Amino acid sequence: MSIELTDIRAGYGGFMLDQVTATIKAGELTALIGPNGCGKSTLLKTIARQLPLSAGTVRISGRDTAREPTKAIARQVAVLPQHPVVPPGISVGQLVGYGRAPHQNLFGVRSRTDQEKIEAALEAVAIADLRDRMVSELSGGQRQRAFLAMCVAQDTPYVLLDEPTSFLDIKYQYEVLELTETLHAAGKTIVAVLHDIGHAARFATNLVVMKDGRLYATGTPNQILTPELVEQVYGLRTRVYADPVTGSKMVSPVPNMQPSLGHETARTMCVGLD
Amino acid sequence: MSHSVTAHGAGKLPRGLAVGLALAVLFSGALFSLATGGRSDVGLTDLWAPEGIAATVIYDTRAPRMFAATLLGLNLSLSGLILQAATRNPLASPAILGLNQGAALGLSLGLVLPLFSGVPLQVMALVGAFGAGVVTFAISGGFTGRMDSLRLVLGGVAVGAFSYAMVRFAFTLEDELARSVVRWTVGDITDIRWPAVRRLALWGLPGLFAALALSQRLNLMALGQASAQGLGADSRITLLLGTLIAAALTGVSVSVAGPIAFVGLVVPHLAKLLFGGDHRILVPVSALLGAALMLYADGVSKVLTAPVEAPVGVVVALIGAPWFLWQTVFARDLS
Structure with a gap:
């Protein structure tokens, strides 16, 4: 019982998901994260069969979604689109x-x-x-x-959420995320596209990190969320620290991003902030 | 949006009372249509007249015309309702999306080209309307699941203009054709007899049931293409089925009476204003209100410029255009 993606190619005209292979295990609350345009929403829509596959297969609970009637998929997977009408x-x-x-x-x-x-x-x-x-x-x-x-x-056993917190203020963001957590606790497998790395680290049990239409890393937030990963994926230098409330990882950008400042300078500034 | 009329209007009236009122309006419209006509000496009292001129007027002229008006109203308003829902565009109607004009083109081709001489005219009209709808929706991107509403309206205008140009062209080919073709560009029901009523019923009543069967899909469509798909109703299939039903209803209507604009645009909005957004209710209610509007328009067309009759299409536009304007300006929640 899981979502298995094998060698997926898909996407709108120019942009394509490229050879994405991943398994999203049942029972996880998976957060899809990555920079704008990395393909995380495209991946979610592909899983929901809202975008046609150019190649590869999507299997949900072992069944190839390309061969399933839309209604049968809708009994397996619920989708909250990014901009519900x-x-x-x-x-x-x-x-x-x-x-x-x-x-x-x-x-x-x-x-x-x-x-x-x-x-x-x-x-x-x-x-x-x-x-x-x-x-x-x-x-x-x-x-x-x-x-x-x-x-x-x-x-449905699976619920896909495409940026469920966008355009909400902080109270409602947490309200929606806590509801998501409740659904997860009730046994649903959840895949959510999230913009905020802190949200992802706090609520997700599993992270899928994407960059340029490819899978970059997967694992639990504690395993994989490091300053190196964030810099490689987002091109942003950060420090990662424990949230004082939950102990989950938080990301804070290092203030000075001027290219003239070398690595050393930035590191010194970091130390200075401690 | 807190003053949206749709929201406040919906469910304000008890449903039974609302349907009862709509039925009463329909019935009185039918009586109005029956009571009026060129021979002002013939009235409702002649309904039970024995053989004679009065009976002939009632049963051979006014009754078929009354039923035709009823069925035309049903067909056109359902067609508009389905198109508005399937395209999620409040401007959609058989006239704006080019279906009316496509049907007229189908009819003209059926008359002009010997190749189609064996095909019944209403089938040609359906094919024409369906073809126009499919071309419009293809232009707007509807079959890739990403419909663009601006391209939809622009595509409809272009398809409609092209079809009309072709109709006018056919019109110049033969003078004999001109007379029958011109009526498909005006909207007129003055000389309708029973066979035309049978044709309207033969297509309109199955169309009503098909629309009922599609109504829940239309509800899901209102949530957007992504949500509709997520709930098991592929938007492209909804669009295709909707186009087919709307084309059948429009095609037969145009083949009988020509393109009557505004019914398909105005009635669905009125129904939504009164009854909210559930298409399982909107389908029967729009059919009822559309029929009522056409019956009143028919009655008015006979009285307005008596003893000369105004074409019913003109009367519908006279009622429909100001109403539409009012709703556009004051009830912002048009869709």
């Missing part, structure tokens, strides 16, 4: 109900199970009191939780 004239309850679509017939008639899963999802994400509100009237944070509840109602 807010549907006009739809209440939160209706939106969360759409999460049941892969389990329903053509007309979307709700069964008892559907109703229970919808209730449970609204409770899990703590938006039961918003169920009759229009999605278009919600704040950014509430909206993101509503879409997350839709993914929960979909009741």
Whole structure:
């Protein structure tokens, strides 16, 4: 039970994922990190079969997704896109109900199970009191939780999140990340594209680091997150230290990035900061 | 957005009452359509008239026309609703995306080219409308799953203009054709009889069921292509099925009455304003409201410039354009 990517090539016109081979083990909360344009979102969309593969295979729980009907995949994998479209004239309850679509017939008639899963999802994400509100009237944070509840109602073993914290303020960022952690604790396998390395280190059990359309490193945050890795992948000189609250790794850029300052100078400045 | 009319309007009326009201409007529209006509001495009291001129007027002229108006309203508003949902574009309608014009081109080709002489005209209209829709959607990138809304509207305008140019060209070839072709460019139902009503029903009623079967996919489409795919409904398939249904509904309508604009654009927005965004409700409601609008337009077309009749397409535009303008300006949440 895992997501296996073998020799994947995919992507929009110019940009391509290049020979990506990786296994995302079941039960992990995997964070995809890397600089802008490194292909992390492309990889997530490829796993969700939103982008066609030029070569290679994606297997989810052993099944080749290229041969599966879209609806069958939707019963395995829930996706929260980077920019979910807010549907006009739809209440939160209706939106969360759409999460049941892969389990329903053509007309979307709700069964008892559907109703229970919808209730449970609204409770899990703590938006039961918003169920009759229009999605278009919600704040950014509430909206993101509503879409997350839709993914929960979909009741899939795998959940893919594409930058779930973007455009949210710090409170809502942590709220969404903590919800993600709760889902993970409830047994779901989660793959999230995250921009913030600190978030990734704090919440993920597994990191997949990408650069230029290739896999650069994988491992637990404690194993692989080093100043060397960050410099090689992001081209940014940093110090890595333990978060005083959680002990997870945090990254802080070294202030002076002028090329005229050599390695030595920067290191001295670092020491000076200690 | 907190003042979005869509949000406040949705669910304000109890659903049963709302449907009841819509039905009452439809029924009164039907009576209005039946009651009016060139012979002002014939009215509703003649509904039960025995044989005679009054009975002929009612049963051979006004009744088919009333049913035709009903079915045309149903067809065009459903077509517009489906196109708006499948393209996620509030501007989408059979007229703007070129389907109306494509249907007229199909009809003209059916008349002009001997090759197609055996093909029923409404099939030619369907093929023309479907072809126009597919070309428009291909231009906008809809079949790669990344539709661009600006290119969609521009593509529709280009396809529509090209189709119309070809229709006009066919029009110049033969004077005899000109008379039948010109009616497909205006929108007119004055001389409709029972066979045309049968054709409309034969395509329109299955179209209604097909639209109902597509309605949940249209709901998922409203969440964007990525989310729709993630919920098991491939947006390209939704678009293709939607185009097919919309083309069938538009094609048969144009073959009977010509392109009647604004019904497909305005009615879905009115339905969304009153009933929210669930297409499982919007499909039947749009059909109802579209039929009602066409019935009133038919009645007004007979009264407005009596004893001369105004083409129903003109009347619909007279009602539809100001309404659309009002909604554009005051109800910002158009989509």
